[in-house]
Amino acid sequence: MPLVRIDLRRGKSGEFKRTLTNEIYETMRETFNVPEHDRFMVINEHHEDNLVFDRSYLGIERSDNFVIIQLTVSNTRTQQAKQAFYARLVERLRQRPGLRPEDVFVNFVEVVKENWSFGNGIAQYVV
Structure with a gap:
């Protein structure tokens, strides 16, 4: 159950944002075995003064189209995945x-399974 920020x-247009979220979701399905309907995403849009990033850190040339994608996930994925x-x-x-590709920044935040509640005040992943 990734939570994507x-x-x-x-x-950016609504179509751009829908396409972006769809492609992230499909990538999760392909590479992380995320089940159908396991889709929880938040988009935060920032004025240029509120999205601060280095345009050349590690020799990667970034543009105004820079996007940060942060996924909170259960700590079950391998380095290869x-x-x-x-x-x-x-x-x-x-x-x-x-x-x-230079404008896509990805960060994983890994948590244990008992840190998820999908509703009803229950930790559904705890057996």
Whole structure:
């Protein structure tokens, strides 16, 4: 159950944002075995003064289309699965909605399964 938070510059179209979330979801399904309907995402849009990033850190040239994608996930994914996610995500986002791989920043926050409640005051993943 990834919880996805997306931060980007204000001004992108609704179609761009829908495409972005769809491609992230499909990448999670392909690389992380995320089940159908397991889709929880928040988009935060920022004025240019409120999205601060280095345009050339680690020799990667970033543009105004820079996007931060943070996934809170259960700590069950291997390093190989994460690498597959990174690679597939930039491939998909390059095709649709047309983001450069240099503009895609991804961060995982890993938590234990008892840290999730999907509603009703119950930790559904705790058996």
